[in-house]
Amino acid sequence: MVGGDTLPDAAGGYPLGRRIRAEEVAAAVAFLARPASSAITWVVLPVDGGLSALSPAAVGRADLRARLASED
Numbered sequence: 001m002v003g004g005d006t007l008p009d010a011a012g013g014y015p016l017g018r019r020i021r022a023e024e025v026a027a028a029v030a031f032l033a034r035p036a037s038s039a040i041t042w043v044v045l046p047v048d049g050g051l052s053a054l055s056p057a058a059v060g061r062a063d064l065r066a067r068l069a070s071e072d
Helices: 009-011 022-033 062-070
Strands: none
Touching: none
16 A cells, blocks of 8 residues: 555545545455345456546656655
8 A cells, every 4th residue: 555654645646535444445345245246247446545547646746656666
């Protein structure tokens, strides 16, 4: 996850405006495990607050681009 103690202002780069909580990821997993989701197959469900959509908010921040580039 982008952010944490090493990059506390990372939430500004998420279109949602905050980092994603573990409970939100767990809720998506729980939904996919239920029969109500049986028609959902072979898809990737990003639970990332819109970060994977390559929003201008995420891509436009030089500090986030530099941090992500240094982790490669």
